[in-house]
Amino acid sequence: MHSLRPSEPRPSERRRSEPVSPVRQHAALRTGASGPGLPRRPALEIPVIAHRGASDDVPEHTLAAYEAALLQGADGLECDVRLTADMQLVCVHDRRVNRTSNGRGVVSTLELAQLRQLDFGSWKQPAAGEEHEYAEYPDLRREGAHRVLTLERLLQLVVEHPHRVEMAIETKHPTRYAGLVEEHLVALLDRFGLAHPRLGETSPVRVMSFSAMSVRRIRRLAPSLDTVLLLDRVPLRLRDGSLPRGVRIAGPGIHILRIHPEYVERVHSMGNRVHVWTVDQPSDIDLCVELGVDAIISNRPKAVLARLGRDGTAAAAAARHGVVELNPDSP
Ligand code: G3P
Numbered sequence: 372m373h374s375l376r377p378s379e380p381r382p383s384e385r386r387r388s389e390p391v392s393p394v395r396q397h398a399a400l401r402t403g404a405s406g407p408g409l410p411r412r413p414a415l416e417i418p419v420i421a422h423r424g425a426s427d428d429v430p431e432h433t434l435a436a437y438e439a440a441l442l443q444g445a446d447g448l449e450c451d452v453r454l455t456a457d458m459q460l461v462c463v464h465d466r467r468v469n470r471t472s473n474g475r476g477v478v479s480t481l482e483l484a485q486l487r488q489l490d491f492g493s494w495k496q497p498a499a500g501e502e503h504e505y506a507e508y509p510d511l512r513r514e515g516a517h518r519v520l521t522l523e524r525l526l527q528l529v530v531e532h533p534h535r536v537e538m539a540i541e542t543k544h545p546t547r548y549a550g551l552v553e554e555h556l557v558a559l560l561d562r563f564g565l566a567h568p569r570l571g572e573t574s575p576v577r578v579m580s581f582s583a584m585s586v587r588r589i590r591r592l593a594p595s596l597d598t599v600l601l602l603d604r605v606p607l608r609l610r611d612g613s614l615p616r617g618v619r620i621a622g623p624g625i626h627i628l629r630i631h632p633e634y635v636e637r638v639h640s641m642g643n644r645v646h647v648w649t650v651d652q653p654s655d656i657d658l659c660v661e662l663g664v665d666a667i668i669s670n671r672p673k674a675v676l677a678r679l680g681r682d683g684t685a686a687a688a689a690a691r692h693g694v695v696e697l698n699p700d701s702p
């Protein structure tokens with residue numbers, strides 16, 4: 372069970388949590404009635420994180436989806452991780468492979484070799500009359516781009532990229548392997564030099580979970596990694612914007628901010644940050660900008676970048692990081 376995935380709030384709780392309409396809360400925010408928190412981030416500086424890759428265009432959690440996200444200029448990549456029967460971390464959202472592959476079964480009971488037999492791409496076909504994003508990026512159709520993606524392969528993509536790419540890795544619980552997930556995750560990150568950044572440096576990786584226990588395990592195993600507590604409802608004890616000890620980033624679903632936009636300011640007033648999922652609609656992007664969130668996680672990174680007024684291309688992303696792209700045609 373997600374420890375924070377809640378049952379419906381009790382009526383008394385609901386009354387307490389809905390004292391002001393969202394519209395009036397917006398007005399309060401604009402007047403700057405805030406505490407000594409973090410400054411609000413300008414739109415152009417909000418990192419855009421591709422949720423399961425550019426998963427609106429390309430089948431989720433495939434290498435192709437992540438390559439597409441980088442081509443579209445995303446600042447970071449989100450993925451879910453699960454352990455296979457032979458203790459390999461793979462990027463799969465659901466407990467079973469049934470929805471996103473041509474196979475059946477529970478990820479944790481299958482070995483990596485068995486998962487590698489499956490096609491994780493063909494389930495997602497473009498709607499009639501529409502073209503796949505592949506039309507734009509034919510290379511994404513190559514062999515292997517739609518096989519199961521190991522976290523190791525995804526990290527390789529990230530560390531080989533010419534500029535820094537953020538990684539938001541979500542541990543999925545419950546699972547029969549409990550704390551082994553975090554142990555294998557930190558060991559793998561360590562192999563890439565991403566688990567224990569030196570003083571004054573920050574890892575591009577942060578670990579997220581709905582499970583407070585999982586977040587605690589990461590804090591214990593890799594104390595200098597950023598952690599995100601994901602929330603699909605804000606429990607009473609955290610409604611003042613505080614977070615569990617050691618956690619500095621709240622990860623509310625956009626549905627929370629539609630009803631309680633003041634939550635962002637509360638988190639900021641505690642010196643914490645807010646990363647919001649899954650933000651695909653223009654009105655939701657606008658709300659995130661107005662509230663000054665610290666990261667937008669979206670299935671449509673290209674559309675979000677455009678709405679933020681940024682050039683959604685790999686070249687623009689490179690330029691943002693000061694990387695000069697060499698023209699292969701120039702002498
Ligand atoms: O980025 C957080 C978000 O991915 C949480 O929900 O179900 O899509 O993993 P889910």
Ligand code: CA
Pocket residue numbers: 449450451541
């Ligand atoms: Ca996720």
